[in-house]
Amino acid sequence: MAGRRVGIFGGTFDPVHIGHLIIAEEARVRLALDTVVWVPARISPHKLCDMPAPASHRLRMVELAVVTNDGFEVSTMEIEREGPSYTVDTLQAYRDALGLEAEMFFLMGMDSLEAFPRWRAPERILELCRLVVAGRPGHEVDLAGVERQIPGFRARTDVLDAVDIGIASTDLRARLRAGLPIRYQVPAEVEAYIAREGLYVSAREPQPEGSAPR
Numbered sequence: 001m002a003g004r005r006v007g008i009f010g011g012t013f014d015p016v017h018i019g020h021l022i023i024a025e026e027a028r029v030r031l032a033l034d035t036v037v038w039v040p041a042r043i044s045p046h047k048l049c050d051m052p053a054p055a056s057h058r059l060r061m062v063e064l065a066v067v068t069n070d071g072f073e074v075s076t077m078e079i080e081r082e083g084p085s086y087t088v089d090t091l092q093a094y095r096d097a098l099g100l101e102a103e104m105f106f107l108m109g110m111d112s113l114e115a116f117p118r119w120r121a122p123e124r125i126l127e128l129c130r131l132v133v134a135g136r137p138g139h140e141v142d143l144a145g146v147e148r149q150i151p152g153f154r155a156r157t158d159v160l161d162a163v164d165i166g167i168a169s170t171d172l173r174a175r176l177r178a179g180l181p182i183r184y185q186v187p188a189e190v191e192a193y194i195a196r197e198g199l200y201v202s203a204r205e206p207q208p209e210g211s212a213p214r
Contacts, residue, residue, distance in 0.1 A: 006098060007036040008129065009107040010078070010087060010214075012169070014052040015194060016065045017186045019167040023134045027107050027160055028071050031132065036107070037094075038062050039075045041214075042085050053199050055079045064189040087214045088121040091128040104129035105158075110139040112214070117149040119214045126150070131157040136164055176200035 009024050024036045040058050052058060059079060066072035077093060078085040087106070094104060106129045108116075113133050116122055125131075131153075147153045167185050175182055177200060182191060194200065 003101050004034045004098060005032060005103045005105070006094070007031065007033045007105045007107055007132070008039060008091065008094060009036055010039040010041055010090065012041050012052050013038070013058050013062050014169050015058070015172060015186055015190055015199070016062050017167045017169060017172060017190075018184075019165055021065060021187070022165070023107065023109075023160070024066075024072065025069070027105070027132055027134075030160065031105060031158075033071070033105065036072050037075050038066060038072060039078050039090060041078050042081075057193075057197060057199060061190045061193055064193055065187045067189075086120045088119070088125050088128070091125060095128050105132045106130070107132045107134065107160075109134050110136045110141055113141045113146065114139075115214070117146060122150050123152075126152060126156040132160050133157060134160045134164070173200045177202060 007024070007027050009020075009027075011020070013020060024038070027033060028036050040055065040062055042055060059074070059076060063074050066074060078090055081089070091104065091106065095102075098104065106125065108131060110133055113131075116131075119125065143154060143157075143159075172182050172185060176194065182194075186194075
């Protein structure tokens with residue numbers, strides 16, 4: 001697998017929506033990636049006020065969303081890993097599997113970039129891959145400030161001005177709890193799965209799935 005260009009797209013995907021798919025496809029095409037690997041995360045300690053759907057459901061929704069795109073694949077690495085699941089560990093595992101000649105790109109939203117200096121081993125993350133940051137309306141990050149905290153950050157980061165239609169998983173969960181439609185904001189298969197499983201109809205209690213600090 002040496003020499004491949006691989007995108008790693010991590011997130012809770014709670015639920016996965018059209019915006020996620022647009023970002024992943026834009027990155028795949030514009031960066032000439034051989035594949036984009038979607039890596040659903042375990043529960044994040046930063047989201048305890050609004051607990052994610054169980055990992056099995058979030059994984060299945062991602063699988064349904066990407067099944068028609070041969071340039072996408074889904075990994076269960078973080079969901080299956082015991083204990084806290086850190087991004088740096090996931091990237092190291094992919095580096096070990098792909099070899100040193102492969103180029104890795106970690107896809108993230110501009111909103112996630114704000115917390116990046118507080119992630120575990122951000123300097124090591126930048127050694128393992130290039131960051132690909134997708135712009136998001138209403139989220140401006142002081143890139144120079146991040147550079148001051150993590151010298152060399154700018155040289156290892158690409159800002160992707162992807163098409164952003166302003167959909168957020170938080171808003172979708174709120175709409176579902178309010179009984180409002182999410183049609184056209186998520187793939188039809190995901191919409192049907194959410195309805196069939198009765199997801200997001202009320203605030204969830206904490207799930208015993210571990211945690212996923214980034």
